[in-house]
Amino acid sequence: MSSRRDFFRTLAGKKKPKEEIVEEVAIVRPPYALSESLFLSVCVECESKACKTHCEEEIIVIKSDGTPTLNLTKRGCTFCEECANVCEANVLDKIEGKESINAIFTIDTNNCLAHHGTICFSCKEPCIDDAIIFEGMFNPVIDMNRCTACGFCMGRCPTLAISYEAVKIPNIEES
Numbered sequence: 620m621s622s623r624r625d626f627f628r629t630l631a632g633k634k635k636p637k638e639e640i641v642e643e644v645a646i647v648r649p650p651y652a653l654s655e656s657l658f659l660s661v662c663v664e665c666e667s668k669a670c671k672t673h674c675e676e677e678i679i680v681i682k683s684d685g686t687p688t689l690n691l692t693k694r695g696c697t698f699c700e701e702c703a704n705v706c707e708a709n710v711l712d713k714i715e716g717k718e719s720i721n722a723i724f725t726i727d728t729n730n731c732l733a734h735h736g737t738i739c740f741s742c743k744e745p746c747i748d749d750a751i752i753f754e755g756m757f758n759p760v761i762d763m764n765r766c767t768a769c770g771f772c773m774g775r776c777p778t779l780a781i782s783y784e785a786v787k788i789p790n791i792e793e794s
Contacts, residue, residue: 649703693774
């Protein structure tokens with residue numbers, strides 16, 4: 620085994636995630652996203668892709684259609700605002716208090732070590748919003764009122780028990 624994480628993944632019957640998972644992950648836009656229609660109409664024309672090159676966590680990837688999405692399988696978003704600062708098309712806009720990503724995270728109790736009686740706080744430790752709460756020693760749950768969907772918990776889970784689904788960003792005309 621090359622790492623402790625690989626060992627736990629083997630126990631859970633999981634394989635290592637692929638290096639670049641672009642088309643397979645749910646379409647989760649960078650934080651501060653204003654409108655899905657803007658991504659589909661404006662980002663495809665952007666040649667600089669500055670949001671990707673300035674992302675300190677390297678989680679912004681460009682899909683084949685030319686739009687940015689987040690790959691949260693290894694790292695999470697620090698909400699550093701760099702993607703919004705360099706967005707020439709103004710598709711991303713820093714809105715006070717809007718530090719969240721259009722995703723909902725869940726814990727698969729069948730794959731979670733803690734849910735099977737092993738002491739594991741891998742998901743709780745990186746959560747700066749204290750959104751992962753343990754009800755007892757072996758029952759982690761995600762408090763959706765606190766979770767910003769930053770993704771740091773997902774990359775730290777040794778058994779890949781945490782996943783996410785994208786939440787639709789309203790289009791400007793729907794707001």
